[in-house]
Amino acid sequence: MPIAALWPLLLTVTLACTRPAETPARRDDTSAVAAEKPARQDSLTTAEFAALSARLSDTGGYFDTDNLISNEPSLLHVLSDLDRMHVRGGAYVGVGPDQNFNYIARIAPRIAFVMDIRRDNLLQHLLFKALFAEARNRVEYLAHWLGRPVPADVSSWDARPVDSLVAWAVRTPSTPVSAQSAVDAVRRRVRTFGIPLSAADLATIERFHRAFIAEGVALRFTSHGRAPQPYYPTLAQLLTERDREGTQSGYLATEEAxxxxxxxxxxxxxIPVVSDLAGAKGLPVLATVLRERGDSVSAFYTSNVEDYLIRDGRFPTFVRSLAALPRQTNAMIIRSWFGGAGSHPRSVPGYHTTQLAEPIVDLVGDPSVAAVRSYRQLVMRLR
Structure with a gap:
């Protein structure tokens, strides 16, 4: 998604029983961790969470969109690639808003980092964190997210397909009371997460929340100064999308996910992080953090941020930082190509965007990458 100058990133952890364990001992030299390193934590305190976000973050920058939702309808098409490569566990890194949750739900990492050049992305992830804290299940999460009255029979929704949840959101309007209740609950929650928030930050979080409430599942990606494109999906389409096998596999598809x-x-x-993917702080410090924790990257979702880095002449810096990250041998980079229907050998008929997965070891070990002068050159290496 033109998560564009989102020269960003993200990540996560989960219940061992929900996904197959990470492929054992599949590591290369970059993921070796000294035996005396401390054991990985399966939770962080509020203070540790806030401190880790601050440690990884820099001053950030500007991009020309609020980026509230993805504009990548193909985002689930790489799930089969992740399954085929047995990508599980580890540390997840990604950019942008909630599309990261789809990959996190599939991979079940131990920890996740969402890195973005915009501080607004960090604020939006605090909104999501508040929604997850408030919700008992998917339908209550959706109700709080869209400011709808919570169904009285919340527990009876657990086994229902995501189509039913979206249909409920379509036919259930928000009310002044339900909208204000949702906004108030989020405002209370985000103040408890340890990250210092100014009055302007709180206003931004509420502005984002009210955009979801006003538009509901009809919301589309928008940017400033660029016309909307006909292929931009609605939130409803993103939530009900299917993978290459035709299965609804998003993070709201099942209670398990x-x-x-x-x-x-x-x-x-x-962990939400404000950082440029080719910056001097974000990824280099992340490499240190991962070694301290004894973690290694399993998946890195860049959307099309590499396009912007190539244009700015900073792509080699990103590749060097990526190569320095501790990683699983089968770690994958996930990127998005906006070339149009049929524009790439891996394109799925009917989709303007194409999701691509490549082993990180192939990217950092490919000598031709140094000569890449366009994003097209980069993605057309993959067949």
């Missing part, structure tokens, strides 16, 4: 993400959020293991 939802609880993988919710567990990480409630244990303070989805």
């Amino acid at each position: 939802f609880r993988v993400v919710q567990s990480l959020e409630r244990r303070n293991l989805v």
